[in-house]
Amino acid sequence: MAWAGTGIGRLGLWWQARRAGVPDGAAPPDIPPGGGPLLLVQVSPDARAAFAQVQRRLMRKRPDLRILDAGDPGPAVAEALMGADPAALLLLGSDLPPALILAAARRSLPIILAEARFAPEDTGWTLRASARRELVRQIRAILVTDPASQAIALRMGADRRRVTMTGPVAEIRDPLPCSEAERSVMAQLLRGRHAWLAASVPPDEEEAVLTAHLAALAQSHRALLFLAPRDPDRIDPLAHVIEASGLIVARRSLDEDPTEDVQVMLTDGPTEMGLWYRLAPVTYLGGTLGGDDAAARHPFEPAALGSAIVHGPHTARFATEWQQLGGAGAARQVSGAEELANAIAELSQPDLIATLASNAWTVSTGGADVTMRICAPVLDAIAKATT
CATH class of the missing domain: 3.40.50.2000 (Glycogen Phosphorylase B;)
Structure with a gap:
């Protein structure tokens, strides 16, 4: 998916990229060894528990899968990661790493955003909000946790056909026993x-x-x-x-x-x-x-x-x-x-x-069902990349 944004959106993206968590001078993370497909992931702090469940299910379905947490890299590191020929990019949580998303979009790499929560501020006209709207438009599948986030995603310009409300990946707990x-x-x-x-x-x-x-x-x-x-x-x-x-x-x-x-x-x-x-x-x-x-x-x-x-x-x-x-x-x-x-x-x-x-x-x-719904587009992208 080629990227073309509005003027304020491009300015916001430039500003966001300069604030990326990993500077351009840093070396890219080590690629996991093996011959299986590579999945790049970026996990927000609010989605760590969800990632653990998603990772377990993905590995059950594709034991050969190599998963790399790419973090929030700068443009040069993001481009270097694309050179490792990943099959897809999975984003979990509220963060939208700009350099990683734009690098993936330039290579038409499938981008899946899950456990997505959006706030009313995302529809505003700050640089950050404008940048997030541009990034959302690059994402192939957006799986949101609640109706409010679904409505905001559409107001941000996301394609209605790409937005699905799954609910959150809830922690799975066994019911307390009794006699x-x-x-x-x-x-x-x-x-x-x-x-x-x-x-x-x-x-x-x-x-x-x-x-x-x-x-x-x-x-x-x-x-x-x-x-x-x-x-x-x-x-x-x-x-x-x-x-x-x-x-x-x-x-x-x-x-x-x-x-x-x-x-x-x-x-x-x-x-x-x-x-x-x-x-x-x-x-x-x-x-x-x-x-x-x-x-x-x-x-x-x-x-x-x-x-x-x-x-x-x-x-x-x-x-x-x-x-x-x-x-x-x-x-x-x-x-x-x-x-x-x-x-x-x-x-x-x-x-x-x-x-x-x-x-x-x-x-x-609902944790198990939501986890399966998140994994489905990821596994589909991986299957298409490896056939």
């Missing part, structure tokens, strides 16, 4: 009651969780809260606090069951989480409201088991996963205790729960 016999007994006890789980709740969020449950009870008088305190030592003191508020509490540590009159079931803290996720259609993940998310549970735990997720604004520990869930409409974010109460009350409605839970399950289990 099926125990789950069956508990499910019988619930008998269709609306239940929700507050998981790994630190002491400074206990009041907000209990307030949210009062809102749920106002919406559905049979609502049941499974409360898993982060610190198991909080179980007994917390039981006294709950009883003093007028609610009826049962304790898992005392082998008590969530009978019809029980309104709060205190679990044994971090144990048996697979059981509680399965029983609760809605889960609030503790630590995300008050800012103490250092010990927060992984959001794909409830997602993989069909529980809709509510969380606060503090999501640094699993930032990528929360971004994936948020972009897919698979989680409800709240800003504080009042919004938490409103969300929990609202999510007593089965249709809203089902939509969130379905979207979350798709994100948490």
Whole structure:
């Protein structure tokens, strides 16, 4: 694909190339030995986990494949890499290395961009935005992670036929186990009651969780809260606090069951989480409201088991996963205790729960499918280059 850009686009590309990560005086990276096809890749920091999955699948399909991480080279190094006769260039993530893309485009090398996330700033008129628009037009296949990125890619001038929304390459995690016999007994006890789980709740969020449950009870008088305190030592003191508020509490540590009159079931803290996720259609993940998310549970735990997720604004520990869930409409974010109460009350409605839970399950289990969709155009380009 020959490159011809607008004046401001060419200026932006010149500026971007001068800022490339590897200077022209540097030697090109060593080409992997062997006689198999060569795939050049460039992996953004936000796509390292995705690359690991993509690389494994590519190597299963083409054991002879040689993969070289080209980084972000200057023009001379990029041209030297083209001299190694690569079969394709795979870009993963948000970065668009200018010299590498232009060198590949001049040789009509297939360029595949996956795990692509675009921001509204990419449609602006800064030098950087103009350069990125020119680069996007050189790419044969653009696989984006979310609808917003798809819309922005089209506004950037990408050919609609080349843009596909795959969703993100989510980390693949095995669902947490539980005793099926125990789950069956508990499910019988619930008998269709609306239940929700507050998981790994630190002491400074206990009041907000209990307030949210009062809102749920106002919406559905049979609502049941499974409360898993982060610190198991909080179980007994917390039981006294709950009883003093007028609610009826049962304790898992005392082998008590969530009978019809029980309104709060205190679990044994971090144990048996697979059981509680399965029983609760809605889960609030503790630590995300008050800012103490250092010990927060992984959001794909409830997602993989069909529980809709509510969380606060503090999501640094699993930032990528929360971004994936948020972009897919698979989680409800709240800003504080009042919004938490409103969300929990609202999510007593089965249709809203089902939509969130379905979207979350798709994100948490879709890593394998998205990986295959990324690998398909790469393997196709390699096959054409080697026949």
